[in-house]
Amino acid sequence: MDPLPGATPDDTNPLRRLxxxxxxxxxxxxxRAYPDDVLPLWVAEMDVPLPAPVxxxxxxxxxxxxxxYPAGTAYADALAGFARARWGWDGLAVERTAxxxxxxxxxxxxxxxxxxxxDPVVVNxxxxxxxxxxxxxxDRRVVEAPLGxxxxxxxxxxxxxxxxxxxxxxxxxxLLCSPHNPTGTVHGAEELAAVAALADRxxxxxxxxxxxxxxxxxxxxxxxxxSVPGAESGLSLMSASKAWNLAGLKAALxxxxxxxxxxxARMPEEVSHGPSHLGIIAHTAAxxxxxxxxxxxxxxxxxxxxxxxxxxxxxxxxxxxRPAEGTYLAWLDCRPLGLGDDPAAVFLARGRVALSSGPGFxxxxxxxxxxxxxxxxxxxxxxxxxxxxxxx
Numbered sequence: 001m002d003p004l005p006g007a008t009p010d011d012t013n014p015l016r017r018l019x020x021x022x023x024x025x026x027x028x029x030x031x032r033a034y035p036d037d038v039l040p041l042w043v044a045e046m047d048v049p050l051p052a053p054v055x056x057x058x059x060x061x062x063x064x065x066x067x068x069y070p071a072g073t074a075y076a077d078a079l080a081g082f083a084r085a086r087w088g089w090d091g092l093a094v095e096r097t098a099x100x101x102x103x104x105x106x107x108x109x110x111x112x113x114x115x116x117x118x119d120p121v122v123v124n125x126x127x128x129x130x131x132x133x134x135x136x137x138x139d140r141r142v143v144e145a146p147l148g149x150x151x152x153x154x155x156x157x158x159x160x161x162x163x164x165x166x167x168x169x170x171x172x173x174x175l176l177c178s179p180h181n182p183t184g185t186v187h188g189a190e191e192l193a194a195v196a197a198l199a200d201r202x203x204x205x206x207x208x209x210x211x212x213x214x215x216x217x218x219x220x221x222x223x224x225x226x227s228v229p230g231a232e233s234g235l236s237l238m239s240a241s242k243a244w245n246l247a248g249l250k251a252a253l254x255x256x257x258x259x260x261x262x263x264x265a266r267m268p269e270e271v272s273h274g275p276s277h278l279g280i281i282a283h284t285a286a287x288x289x290x291x292x293x294x295x296x297x298x299x300x301x302x303x304x305x306x307x308x309x310x311x312x313x314x315x316x317x318x319x320x321x322r323p324a325e326g327t328y329l330a331w332l333d334c335r336p337l338g339l340g341d342d343p344a345a346v347f348l349a350r351g352r353v354a355l356s357s358g359p360g361f362x363x364x365x366x367x368x369x370x371x372x373x374x375x376x377x378x379x380x381x382x383x384x385x386x387x388x389x390x391x392x
Contacts, residue, residue, distance in 0.1 A: 184324020
């Protein structure tokens with residue numbers, strides 16, 4: 001394997017702080033799923049050191065032996081403050097929140113509240129693979145509403161899926177991914193209001209996965225689903241895990257609109273036993289004191305989106321890529337390369353770069369790969385160079 005240049009320490013960009021050697025000391029999934037000659041740009045972990053306020057909060061808790069069971073509303077209070085400062089949203093009512101182990105398990109619990117076994121759950125494909133896995137595992141059925149060619153919600157397709165979902169008179173839900181994974185699309189206020197109106201017309205309950213909410217481009221604006229007119233009966237799941245790289249410190253929040261408060265109140269008490277006390281401490285510190293660090297990451301991601309576009313234009317010009325406003329993921333259309341339904345398998349075998357396979361994201365995923373941008377410019381450059389070499 002050719003040596004990879006080390007990252008250039010840059011205090012203003014957390015994505016440039018760690019070398020490949022330092023990253024390979026990690027024992028998390030991203031760095032242990034593949035051999036050492038593979039560059040991992042697949043699972044949603046960021047190549048960053050934790051923000052200092054989070055490190056301090058965790059180490060202080062451990063030093064005082066504060067490692068028991070979670071209690072209180074500090075996490076919800078911190079999220080409400082973040083939402084007010086960042087999104088101009090005063091409607092996050094702490095009394096209409098509940099802690100859950102993580103966003104996907106929270107989604108399962110919310111779907112159980114508003115649907116029953118065998119009921120349909122609408123998703124906008126291509127979409128995050130666990131949507132399919134978790135929904136079917138809980139004995140619901142997935143109804144796909146494909147995104148449009150512009151990778152935004154296709155409202156004609158969404159209405160048709162709603163019509164199908166309620167055709168037998170039963171209950172149905174819409175699992176909204178906002179910002180969207182894998183495309184990185186950030187839904188606008190008008191789009192979300194249209195979603196709410198359509199859901200109300202057909203009696204479909206909306207459950208919004210907003211885990212990537214804080215991670216948008218510096219010139220983009222995230223709009224919480226529950227903040228738009230007509231979303232009063234909606235449910236949302238939020239977490240600091242993606243934005244501050246805290247996936248291993250389990251904690252998330254379920255949020256209910258005013259008309260969904262009774263639904264949330266029916267959530268079994270034992271669900272609140274799943275979140276980690278240290279996780280809640282870490283997430284709370286991130287939301288309260290990690291804003292400057294987050295903005296530095298967002299700036300670094302903006303740079304990486306531009307870098308990726310330039311690298312692809314130079315080395316893989318046939319690949320179609322639209323730099324997105326949200327998440328730290330890039331959705332690459334590799335169909336012009338003629339690599340079949342799963343180009344990620346080719347890039348792994350021939351180029352030793354691990355990407356997420358497109359077919360796993362459902363209809364519209366064949367011929368695509370998802371690339372994790374949350375790494376150093378040096379590693380990103382080397383990965384594209386290897387991807388190009390895989391075609392030789």
